[in-house]
Amino acid sequence: MKILSLEKVAEEAGYITEGARYAAGAVANIRTFEQNFKALDQKHRGAYAFVAFHPAADHSVEEYIADGTLGDDAGPDILALFLIEPIAPRMPRELKRADVRFGVTLSLQQHPAYELVRQFFPRKAIPRLPGLVFFDRLYKPESSIYVLLEGTDKAQLRLQCRTAFEAANRSLRKARTKAKSSRIDFDRLAARLVEINVPYQRAGAKGIKAAAFITGAWLKKNRGKIAAAIPKLIGLGTKAASGGA
Numbered sequence: 001m002k003i004l005s006l007e008k009v010a011e012e013a014g015y016i017t018e019g020a021r022y023a024a025g026a027v028a029n030i031r032t033f034e035q036n037f038k039a040l041d042q043k044h045r046g047a048y049a050f051v052a053f054h055p056a057a058d059h060s061v062e063e064y065i066a067d068g069t070l071g072d073d074a075g076p077d078i079l080a081l082f083l084i085e086p087i088a089p090r091m092p093r094e095l096k097r098a099d100v101r102f103g104v105t106l107s108l109q110q111h112p113a114y115e116l117v118r119q120f121f122p123r124k125a126i127p128r129l130p131g132l133v134f135f136d137r138l139y140k141p142e143s144s145i146y147v148l149l150e151g152t153d154k155a156q157l158r159l160q161c162r163t164a165f166e167a168a169n170r171s172l173r174k175a176r177t178k179a180k181s182s183r184i185d186f187d188r189l190a191a192r193l194v195e196i197n198v199p200y201q202r203a204g205a206k207g208i209k210a211a212a213f214i215t216g217a218w219l220k221k222n223r224g225k226i227a228a229a230i231p232k233l234i235g236l237g238t239k240a241a242s243g244g245a
Helices: 006-023 033-043 059-066 070-074 097-101 112-119 154-169 186-195 205-225
Strands: 002-005 047-052 078-083 131-135 144-148 172-174 182-184 200-202 226-230
Touching (some): 002 006, 033 205, 047 112, 047 154, 059 097, 059 154, 070 078, 070 154, 078 154, 112 131, 144 186, 182 186
Parallel strands (some): 047 078
Antiparallel strands (some): 002 226, 047 131, 172 182
């Protein structure tokens, strides 16, 4: 499985968006961090899935990601993300086992992956970890569902992740755009998870509002550590994802 820095993917999306503006006669300017991630949301209209785990506490998740099927399990409409050590590559490269050891010496309270999950559930019981955080946007998310991962070995984890990803992919609705791209219907996803008895928690309005405020700071703080798993059938449409400069 190849991986690529999420920040680089966002920069390429911003570059493409800015190029379209230039062609329309807009004045060139320097793109901000927020503009790049907003551009990525516009280009990638499926959803994002962040794998929240601690390599010391959640060894089966570490093994599953290290096996290199995460990107293909998620598919081209769901961009799977996770934190890596020491820094996410700015050119696509193969995943290494050492990559998924990020934060192995940190406590559960200190680990950024756990920190992100807590932002979606303020003043509520924080969900047990590890898990998958599905959300619709990087820039000001509006919907989020957390799926608990309870597998005790790599095979169980793979099955649980594939089941959750399949439910998410079957919850896609075609967007009303010329590009005919898709967005996940989170109401439909919640219903599918209930049907197949997959435990989940849905972030409420307060959680989404808090996450929209906090995740910007979290992204800035951890942006060099966030990797995107690239599926073989790439749906991002960026030069970086396809190996361009």
